[in-house]
Amino acid sequence: MSLSIVVRGPEGLVFAADSRSLLDLTLPNGSTIPISFDATNNLLTFDKPHNFVAAVTYGLGGIGDRSVSSFMPEIEARIATEGRMSVQEYSKKLSRFFMDVWDSRPELKTYSGVPITFLVGGFNEGELYSRTYEMHIPFKPEPLELPQTGINWGGQKELVERLVLGYDPALAELLSEAWPLTEEHMKAMPEIAQPLWLKFPLHAMGLQGYVDLAIFLIRTTIESQRLALYLRGCGGPIDVATITRRDGLRYVQRKDVAGEIR
Numbered sequence: 001m002s003l004s005i006v007v008r009g010p011e012g013l014v015f016a017a018d019s020r021s022l023l024d025l026t027l028p029n030g031s032t033i034p035i036s037f038d039a040t041n042n043l044l045t046f047d048k049p050h051n052f053v054a055a056v057t058y059g060l061g062g063i064g065d066r067s068v069s070s071f072m073p074e075i076e077a078r079i080a081t082e083g084r085m086s087v088q089e090y091s092k093k094l095s096r097f098f099m100d101v102w103d104s105r106p107e108l109k110t111y112s113g114v115p116i117t118f119l120v121g122g123f124n125e126g127e128l129y130s131r132t133y134e135m136h137i138p139f140k141p142e143p144l145e146l147p148q149t150g151i152n153w154g155g156q157k158e159l160v161e162r163l164v165l166g167y168d169p170a171l172a173e174l175l176s177e178a179w180p181l182t183e184e185h186m187k188a189m190p191e192i193a194q195p196l197w198l199k200f201p202l203h204a205m206g207l208q209g210y211v212d213l214a215i216f217l218i219r220t221t222i223e224s225q226r227l228a229l230y231l232r233g234c235g236g237p238i239d240v241a242t243i244t245r246r247d248g249l250r251y252v253q254r255k256d257v258a259g260e261i262r
Helices: 069-079 087-103 158-165 171-178 183-192 202-227
Strands: 003-009 012-017 021-026 032-037 043-045 053-059 116-122 131-137 140-145 150-155 239-244 248-253
Touching: 003 053, 003 116, 003 202, 012 043, 012 053, 012 116, 012 202, 043 239, 053 087, 053 150, 053 239, 069 087, 087 116, 087 131, 087 140, 116 150, 150 202, 158 202, 171 183, 202 239
Parallel strands: none
Antiparallel strands: 003 012, 003 150, 012 239, 021 032, 043 053, 053 116, 116 131, 131 140, 239 248
């Protein structure tokens, strides 16, 4: 499940993601049990000259028995001989790669579940401000450009939305079951709830503020799930990286592979 966040402001971008991956293990009798791993890489980065772009992923954690991040060596091999591209070109190449893998699996032709979603962001050469794109494999593979400044999140996002938006978007459906709300009422709820939003002054916060905000949202989700009767889809270390126009990619914190003694 996991939770991934991208914060974008004038000083750059922050990418953050937890490390939990939930899978359903099918038993010989046909029943399933949930299993989890806390060392998944949901933050994807590249070596120079491709260090001015990065991505986070959420939703479906992989294809077949492979995680999304396990395909990174093959993706990097594809772009190894190419120079720096635009963020949109990176997004298209990432999308095309995973669509090729998806289409090579005949058993996925009738898949109708949760997609693999990517948020790809970075700086185009010579431009002052960042660009961010979103795509959903396999249903909406064409990269969609997102607004230049703001916060995007995805995955197990209910607690973030309660905190930031002031209500859980599922509330609209619950209210419609209790009262005869029209479709217009349902669509109006986000606008009605705007006074409840937590407003973050991204133009004034600076890059450190973006980092603090991303960690705060993921850490709050992890701790809330740990203490409450709730699906614990987020957990493990939080990976965080920044990208700026001047310096490119820099990891703020990143989990390490470790032995028994830590």
